Each structure stands twice: as C-alpha cells, then as structure tokens.
Amino acid sequence: MNPGDRVRVDRADRTFEGVLLPSSTDDHLVVKLEGGYNVGIDRDEAEIEVLAEDVYEIDGTDSGGDDTSGIEFDDDLPTISLISTGGTIASTVDYRTGAVTAQFDAEDVLRAVPDLAGRANYRGRVVANILSENMEPPVWRELAEAVYEEIEAGADGVVVMHGTDTMQYSASALSLMLETPVPIVFTGSQRSADRPSSDNVMNAVSAVEAAKSDCAEVLVCMHASESDDRCALHRGTRVRKNHTSRRDAFETVGAKPLGEFDYDAGEIEFRRDYQQRGESDLEIEPALEEDVELLKFTPGMDPQFLDVVEGSAGLVVEGTGLGHVHTDLIPRIEELIEGGTTVVMTSQCLEGRVCDRVYDTGRDLLEAGVIEAGDTLPGTAKVKLMWALANSDDVEEAMSTSLAGEIQERSVPWE
Numbered sequence: 001m002n003p004g005d006r007v008r009v010d011r012a013d014r015t016f017e018g019v020l021l022p023s024s025t026d027d028h029l030v031v032k033l034e035g036g037y038n039v040g041i042d043r044d045e046a047e048i049e050v051l052a053e054d055v056y057e058i059d060g061t062d063s064g065g066d067d068t069s070g071i072e073f074d075d076d077l078p079t080i081s082l083i084s085t086g087g088t089i090a091s092t093v094d095y096r097t098g099a100v101t102a103q104f105d106a107e108d109v110l111r112a113v114p115d116l117a118g119r120a121n122y123r124g125r126v127v128a129n130i131l132s133e134n135m136e137p138p139v140w141r142e143l144a145e146a147v148y149e150e151i152e153a154g155a156d157g158v159v160v161m162h163g164t165d166t167m168q169y170s171a172s173a174l175s176l177m178l179e180t181p182v183p184i185v186f187t188g189s190q191r192s193a194d195r196p197s198s199d200n201v202m203n204a205v206s207a208v209e210a211a212k213s214d215c216a217e218v219l220v221c222m223h224a225s226e227s228d229d230r231c232a233l234h235r236g237t238r239v240r241k242n243h244t245s246r247r248d249a250f251e252t253v254g255a256k257p258l259g260e261f262d263y264d265a266g267e268i269e270f271r272r273d274y275q276q277r278g279e280s281d282l283e284i285e286p287a288l289e290e291d292v293e294l295l296k297f298t299p300g301m302d303p304q305f306l307d308v309v310e311g312s313a314g315l316v317v318e319g320t321g322l323g324h325v326h327t328d329l330i331p332r333i334e335e336l337i338e339g340g341t342t343v344v345m346t347s348q349c350l351e352g353r354v355c356d357r358v359y360d361t362g363r364d365l366l367e368a369g370v371i372e373a374g375d376t377l378p379g380t381a382k383v384k385l386m387w388a389l390a391n392s393d394d395v396e397e398a399m400s401t402s403l404a405g406e407i408q409e410r411s412v413p414w415e
Contacts, residue, residue: 006052007031011045019114032114073121080120080211081150081158085143085170086130113204120208123155132163132170132188137386140173141286147174147184148284157183157211161204164188164241164249167220171236172383175218175404179283185210186236187221190247199223199247206231206261213268214277215258218404223247224260232257233268237380237406240350253377254351254408289313289389294382296348297325303332314342314385317370318378323347323354324361334368344371344385344399346378353407371396374407381406 001007001020009016009031016039021030029041029048073079116122127146128139147158162170171186178184187207189200199222207221210233218236225248234252243249252258259270292314295306306329309315315336319325323345325333337343345365347354353375356362366372373381381399384406388398401407 001048001050002053004053005050008049008051009041010047010049011041016041017051077119077121078156078212079123079154080208081123081125081147081155082161083143083146083150083158084124084126084161085128085135085139086132086161086163113201115201115205116208119205120156120212123150123153125150130163132166135163135166135170137173137288137290140170140177141288143170144174144177144284144286147178147180148282151180151182151282155182157185157208157213159204159207159211160184160186162186162188164190164222167250168236168239168241168377169379169383171218171220171239172380172404172406173288173387175236175406176384176387177284177286178218179280180218181216181278181280181282183211183213183215183277184218184236185221185233186219190223190245190249199228202228202263203231206263209261209266209268213270215270215274216277216279217258217275219258220250221261222250224257228263230263231261233259233261233270235274235405237384237404238377238408240377240379254375285387285391287390288386290386292316292382292386292389294318294378296378297329299326301326301329303329306332306336309341310336310339312336312341313389314344316344316346316373316378316382316385318348319345319354320348322352322358322362323356323365323372324359325365327361327364330361330364330368333365333370337369342371342385342389342395343369344373344381346373346376346381348378351375371399373399374402376406 003020005020007020009029016031016033018031018033021032027043029043029046031039033039125146127143150158167186167188174184185207187203189198189203203222210219210221220234220236220239221231224230224232226246234250234257238252239250240253241249242251256271258272258274259268261268291312293309293312294316296318297320317325333343345354345356354372356366356372385399388395392398
C-alpha cells in the first residue's frame with residue numbers, strides 16, 4: 001500500500017474510499033475522497049483494502065535535471081510545468097504537533113490533486129521547499145530562471161505553487177524579471193490539504209486551466225469567493241492578500257481582476273485587456289539590488305529611525321494620503337538621497353495614487369529628490385526598485401513608468 005493507491009478504509013461504522021495521500025506520520029492514513037475533501041484516520045482503528053495500485057503514479061520522465069519529474073505524456077494535451085516552492089498548498093499537518101509543515105515535492109502535489117489528471121501533460125520541478133515567510137530575493141532569481149528554462153524547453157504554461165503570505169512579492173518579481181510568451185500562474189492554498197475546508201484542489205485545477213489560456217502574463221489564481229465556485233485571476237503586480245485566513249483573501253487593488261475561472265462550468269472569462277499568448281519573445285533579466293527597504297511612516301516617528309537605512313541602495317516609503325511624511329523627516333530623507341539612497345514614495349491608502357504637488361509637504365519631498373511611484377502598491381514598489389536599480393539606466397523613469405501593469409492609467413472607482 002503506497003501513496004497514489006485507491007483504497008477502501010473501514011473504520012467503526014463508516015467506510016471511506018479514495019486515493020491514499022502521503023502522511024506526515026506512520027500512525028495515520030490520509031485519504032482524498034471523491035468530493036475533494038481529505039480525511040485523516042488512525043491506522044490502528046482501520047481495516048484497509050487496496051482497490052487499485054498507483055492510480056496516479058508519476059513516472060520518471062524529467063525535463064532536464066535531478067529536481068524534475070513528470071507523468072506520461074498525451075500528444076493531444078498542452079504541457080504545463082508545475083514548479084513547487086513549498087507553502088500551504090504543498091503542506092500537510094504533522095499529527096504529532098498539529099503544526100502545518102511544507103514537505104511535499106511536485107510529485108506529491110500531483111498525487112494530492114488527482115483532479116489535475118487528464119487536463120494537461122505535466123512536468124514537475126522543485127525550486128524550494130519553504131514556507132513563504134522564508135522567501136528571499138535569491139529564491140526569486142532561482143524561480144525566474146527555472147520558469148525561463150521550462151518555457152524554453154517547450155512548456156505551454158507554468159504554474160508556480162507558492163505560500164500565500166508573500167505570493168504577491170514573488171509574482172511582482174517574476175512580472176519584472178521575465179518577458180513571457182505563455183501564462184505564468186501563481187497559486188497557493190489558505191488551508192492545507194489535510195483540512196476538510198482545503199482550497200488546494202480548486203486553486204490548483206483553476207491555475208492549470210489559466211496556464212492553458214491565452215493570457216501571457218504573470219497571474220495569481222485564488223478563490224474569488226468563500227464558496228467553491230470560481231477563482232479570480234489577478235495581475236501579478238496589482239494583487240494583495242487582504243485577509244489572514246479566508247479562502248478569498250486575495251484582491252486586485254484599484255480594479256477588477258483580469259478574469260475568473262468558473263469551476264463548475266470549466267470556463268475562463270477575461271474582463272480586461274491582457275497580453276496575448278505569443279505576443280512577446282521569452283526574455284529574462286533576473287538581477288536584483290537586494291539592499292532596498294520598505295518603511296511605513298506613522299505619526300510620531302523619530303527622524304533618527306531613518307538611520308537604520310543609511311547607506312542603503314534604496315528605500316520605499318509608505319506615506320500618508322497623497323504621499324506625505326512629517327515635515328521633520330524631510331531633511332533626513334534629503335540627507336539619505338544626497339548620500340546615494342534612492343527614495344521612492346508610495347501611499348498607505350489601498351486606492352489612488354501619490355501626488356506630491358498638491359501640498360507643501362509633497363513639494364518639499366519632490367525638491368529633496370523623492371521619486372513618485374504613482375499607484376504602485378508598496379510591496380510591488382519595493383520589488384520594482386530592487387529590479388530597477390540592477391537593470392535600469394534611469395531609475396526615476398523606470399519607477400514612474402508602468403513596466404508590467406503595476407501603474408494604472410487612471411485611479412477611478414470600479415464598483
């Protein structure tokens with residue numbers, strides 16, 4: 001009896017039938033039921049019958065390295081590369097502690113989501129096996145290079161399985177690092193596969209369908225509502241996680257999502273313009289200047305607080321309203337700029353853009369040399385500044401120009 005086998009498990013007066021999943025402990029079975037939910041069962045209390053072996057067996061086909069795997073190919077299906085970085089979608093519960101641990105590789109994800117079968121040919125690749133709070137810029141570079149290699153090798157689309165807490169940063173990074181002729185879709189799970197309310201199956205299936213679409217951009221695919229009915233497709237540079245635990249935690253800021261996947265109908269509807277498949281040639285610029293910080297201004301902040309970023313290559317400030325800080329901080333900011341630190345202004349407000357020409361404080365910041373970032377989200381602005389400092393000859397022009405949809409043409413109400 002091995003993960004991937006179809007089993008029938010009798011326990012007390014109940015019978016469960018489904019696919020055996022990997023478990024974090026030998027004391028428990030984890031079975032994926034036909035409805036998509038998982039159940040954990042104490043082995044000592046269960047009678048187990050194997051109905052079929054290796055129902056979702058993954059063979060040894062690889063795409064060019066020791067960290068790759070695959071399944072049998074069907075010439076009539078597109079090829080989708082599944083790249084795992086860890087996170088809840090690739091996690092399970094350790095029944096000894098109750099903690100969620102990131103321990104699945106790409107093969108485990110395919111076994112854990114049997115609904116992926118028959119939708120595409122898959123190549124699996126592990127770039128990292130970390131929870132997303134441990135994500136770092138060097139992993140972004142490794143991820144961008146892995147995606148580049150998969151597309152160069154013929155992938156028709158790429159799905160990146162990633163922890164949700166920092167997904168928006170990684171999606172922004174790849175949006176800037178890569179020009180892509182095919183979709184690159186980030187997805188994750190707010191609740192691990194072991195939990196009855198897990199969103200991993202629907203998110204993974206929806207992401208694969210998005211990776212087969214004609215939208216050749218970096219997208220984030222997550223639940224669009226609390227129900228298992230549809231997933232939203234967000235542009236990678238305009239998305240933000242706005243709830244700690246809800247399954248529909250992700251929102252496009254300042255606009256509607258690019259589209260939605262209707263899970264029951266199996267159809268994608270796009271609502272806004274996007275870059276079409278095949279419009280761009282595959283290119284990569286993975287260099288980053290890592291010495292960039294993001295600072296939120298708050299009332300009463302001591303100007304000496306800025307000493308911690310002295311000598312840094314870049315600083316993104318989350319200012320108030322139109323992009324302001326206390327006037328007492330402006331001389332210190334000017335000193336930082338004169339010392340070689342590029343300072344970029346964003347807003348703490350979720351909607352609208354900075355405009356430092358309206359009030360005296362804003363004009364003083366511009367005179368000090370602060371660069372406005374329009375309505376770029378603060379997290380995206382940090383990633384963009386890291387990229388611009390390493391790749392652009394004119395950082396101010398780059399930060400003021402929309403490179404991957406991070407700056408919208410207009411800030412208007414959309415609902």
